[in-house]
Amino acid sequence: MKQFASLIKQLGTSTKTNEKLDALSHYFASADDADKVWVIALFSGRRPKRMVSSAFLSLWCMEVAELPAWLFEECYHTVGDLGETIALLLPESNANKSPDKSVSWFLESFIRLEKADEPVKKEFIISSWMAMSKDERFVFNKLLTGNFRIGVSQKMIVNALAKTVGLEPSVIAHRISGNWDPSTASFQELLSEEATNIDFSKPYPFYLAYALDTAVNDLGPESEWQAEWKWDGIRGQMIRRNNEIFVWSRGEELMTDKFPEYHALRDLLPDGIVLDGEIIPSIDKKPLPFALLQTRIGRKNVTKKHLQDAPIAFFAYDILEYEGQDIRELPLDKRRSLLEAIVANPGHPVLLLSPVINFSSWEQLAAIRESAREMGSEGIMLKRRSSAYQVGRKVGDWWKWKIDPLVIDAVMIYAQKGHGRRSNLYTDYTFAVKDGDKLVSFAKAYSGLTDKEFAEVDAFVKRNSLEKFGPVRTVKPELVFEIAFEGIAASNRHKSGVALRFPRINRWRKDKSPNDINTLDDLRKMLETYGK
Amino acid sequence: MPLIDFTHKGLYCAAGDFYIDPWQPVNKAIITHAHSDHARWGSNYYLCHEASLPLLKLRLGDIAVESIQWNESVNINGVKVSLHPAGHIIGSSQIRIEYNNEVWVVSGDYKIEDDGISGKFEPVKCNVFISESTFGLPIYNWKPQEEIFQNIKDWISDNRSAGRTSVLIAYSLGKAQRVMQCIKDADVKIFLHGAIWNVHQTLLDAGYDLPVAERVLPGTPKEHFKGNIVIAPPSADGTPWMKKFAPYSVGVCSGWMQVRGNVRRRNADAGFALSDHADWKGLLDAVKATGAEKVFATHGFQAAFSRYLNENGIEAAEVKTEFRGEEEEQEKRSTTSEQERADEN
Structure with a gap:
């Protein structure tokens, strides 16, 4: 934990990307393998279930530090971070005399104790606190509360790993995506090619567009560009492999169960297909406001009423895998033809083709863009017809051209x-x-x-x-x-x-x-x- | 009638007809210390500690001022006034006022730990204690000066081996002199920003023994800074003036660095929670040591601090003042930057 805490401290205070990258690759080169797997998991949004609520952590801290609740609250509002507030309020520890325990030991303890009784949890938490320095307590609390936003993007993790193991960042990004369990995966397995092939649910990293920051005319000849409506839903990947359907959100959350509407597609789509598109509520092929989607995400159970009031469709706009082959390197217009054929086939109201906007001049497109709001869209996407499907946010081939707010x-x-x-x-x-x-x-x-x-x-x-x-x-x-x-x-x-x-x-x-x-x-x- | 009233001009003692650290010009002002939110321009007469005198003149120019020593008392219109060490910066004093067998103490800014240059804080028994509460929350608990100094030294030596200049951000009066104590034994050269240089000269002239330092001048060759130390006030942080030190790392010395978010907001490479104010425990200990029946908390987290005191058997109330504490202790930005601009030309 000491090594990880010092990594987090370095990442938190470093103001230069290169320094952060160095700190991370140094960590990946020297840390224990089991810890590394957990660290990758944490930074890519995979964490164990919370073993204890923030309310209990606060309560136990108040008890140990002998503070009234109102004062604890006041401190929390000043610090702006619960994990840090607790780290600052706990009394002096005997950190120097305590043996260091690994990150993986802590995370596996969290899993082991998830169903334990409250006094057992309390004893574990307080004794852990009292054996740690302030910096370690902070990291420990962050692990417990599961909010690990500390100025490190997944992209940076990917680059650091790429540097350490000598693989392309795009390869790493793909391998660490999808469904894997940090308590069973080994570092070697995780980064090996075989593992990627076995996991049928594994999505591809999303290709993200930047906002257009120049005049649209500067993009060159109109004929090189494909225009589509930009939808206000959840970006998603629909995967049909091994006779199953998986739906991933851009936040790398497996959302298949949240949208039972999609299950019918399992029997309608051919195997070995990955589509990129928008998860969006829709009736009669028309998109509905995002607010309706919000009524469904975050709910544990989808009710009949949900299905009726906010039925979900998938507006497909790209295809990344066809007949089990990764086709991301094909130019967009080739992928588009394949996509149109695939989507036309099922003819199911839930799977829709996000249409291409026909235009002959930038002026004409600018005029069409003005009607975006009536279309239930937030603007226009511009994609170079010759572009491959890249990894992450890249400048040049894809732009979002949103309407003025x-x-x-x-x-x-x-x-x-x-x-x-x-x-x-x-x-x-x-x-x-x-x-x-x-x-x-x-x-x-x-x-x-x-x-x-x-x-x-x-x-x-x-x-x-x-x-x-x-x-x-x-x-x-x-x-x-x-x-x-x-x-x-x-x-x-x-x-x-x-x-x-x-x-x-x-x-x-x-x-x-x-x-x-x-x-x-x-x-x-x-x-x-x-x-x- | 209370011995001190909280008026729109500042803390006023009607019996003695004088103010303490007034924020508007008055006839007679007693000054706790020379920071700009406590020692303001325009009063007809000032009284302060003898170590504050040259600093007050540096900051306020040609003023009518007299000084006394700690534990020396003067009689002002029948009110007995004396000064006692506050440990905040050089010359900083608590002000004790006695009239009709009632004693009030105004703390000014203070810290409990002896920093070696400001004089050691002395608790003064009183009936009513008017205390600052800049860091009046239990999240503020300082590490001993020794430990922080070691952190600063380690950071400097890391920078040195990486070929970087260490730029330490510290208030020109107080923190800068304290930080210099920390690095005086390190085998590095110390360079000072003009604003700190002015204070440095004033203190040298007054007979203080300070480490050898050099002023940053437009003509100073860039190589001279490499691997060495520059001390600059917060107002210089992030300005083009810093360019000539590249490559450099910035370390901010302030109690606010206790919280990570503040270090990140300042865009500092390192934050050292080194404060000239009392931490939570220091404030509580100080209040208890006075034996006061009533406490007024002035600037900082005064609401939380006074509520906590009330819940723990000490009658307390908060007072709105125009003191700003550590965060907004403004440097005389215009004059220093004009000075620096003149230097550049």
Whole structure:
């Protein structure tokens, strides 16, 4: 654990990608094999089930540190990370005298104790804490709470592994994807070719597009490009191998069971097929708002009502494997012909072809893009006809050309401290529009300002609200911001009656006063126009 | 009638007709220490500790000022006033006020650990204690200075073997001199930013024994910095002024570095939780040692700190002041950067 804790510390404080990469490859070159497998698992989102809730961890920490609950809470809101808060609050340990235990030992203990009684868990947690240094406690807590966002992308892990074992990053990315169990897989097995072949569910790494940052004309001749609608669903891979159907999300989550609609495709698709497309609610081949999809993900059981109100389709736009062969190197137009043939065949309402948009000039395409919202789309995807299906986010061949967001001017009314690098800084805001002389909150946003602007707003919040307990401060309604969002839907969970998609701060309207902000009626009109 | 009122100009003693660390110009100001949020411009008369005197003049220019020593008392309109070491920076003092058998103490900023240059904090018995609470949460528990100094030395030697310059970010008054104590025995040259150089000169003139250091000048050849140490104030961090030290690593010395997010936000390569303020335990110990019946918590986490005191049998209340504590102790940014710009030309 000491070696891993020092790796995490290095990764957490290093500001240069190369240094992080070096730290990781040094770790992969020197750490214990079982630990390495777990580390790969952790950084690629595979973790054991939580053996204990955050509530218990907090409670036991308060007990050991002899602190009242309100003070613990106050500390948590200042630190912005539960694992770190606990690491800071626990009393001095006898870390120096305690023997070091491996990362794999801890993770396997978590699995072993998952079903154990509470006192057994408590004894394990507290004795582990008391044998660790502050840095080790932090890592241990992060392992327990399962939130391992520490400024290391999966891409970086892949590159470090590639460097250590001497394979191409794209090969590594494929091998560590899919369904494997860190408590049984060995490091050699995991990175060997055979293992990749046996796992029938294994998806390919997704190819991701960057946002178009130049004028569309700069892309060159129109004839070299294929245009498609950009859908607002969950990016997914549909795999039909070995007589089974598997559906993966881009977050590498196996979602097959969440979408029983897809099961019928097992009998309709030929074997050895992998499709790339969008998981999206749809009726009569028309996409429905993302909000409907949200009613289904996160639910343990899919009910009949779900299937009726938010039926799911798969809008396919690429094919990566055909007759059991990896065809990612084929040019897009070849893959497209294969895809069209495959999707046309089943003729099933759940598997749809994401259409290609015909256009003869960039001007014409720009005009078509304006109608994206009516199509239930958030813009246009541009893909070079000759492009291979690459790994990860790459510049050049695929672009997303989104429509401009909807915007509304609103006033900030509440502020809360942020997390991570925004700890102890008021960066999470709630915004309101006017309804007569009242203010009605309608959105929260956490992003869109520069560090300098956040510091300025933070200073305003600290000056314009009395310090009090709990995380949220009511702020004098004075600062006006333009809020941008991608979509709007009716909602009975919000006071305003609307739910926004991807709200964020577009800019700070220092030129406007709270009298100039938009009204609840304006929001309702937007709902009428775009929310159906 | 309370001995001290919390007014819009600052802490006011009506019986003696004087203010303590006022944030607006007044007739008579007693100053705890020379940091800019405590020692402000414009008052007709200042009283401070003798070690603060040159620093006050450096920062406020030509002022009417008198100084006394620790434990020396003066009588102001029948109120007995004396200063006692606060351990925060050179010259920093707690202010004890006695009138009609009642004693109040204003802490200013303080730390409990003896840093070797600021004088050791002395608890002063009183009825009412007005305490800072910059780090008034239990997440703030400092490691001993020795240990942090060792971390800084290790970091410097790592940088040196990698051929990098170590740039330490520390407030020009207080932290910079403390950090210099840490590295004086290391076999490296110390370079100072102009703002720190000014304080350094002032203290040398006042007879302080400080390590040998050189000022960063536009003409200093780049090779001179390599593997050595530059100490710069927070206002210089991330400015083009730093370019000439490349390749370098930045290490920030501040109590806020206790929390990882702050290190990341500062984009620092290393954060050292070295503070000139008392940590949680230090604050509690200090309050208890005064034996005060009533505590006012001023800047920092005053709400949490006073609530905790109340729950533990010490009557406490929070007070809104314009003191800023460690985070926003502003350097005189305009003057230093103008100075540096003049240097560049």
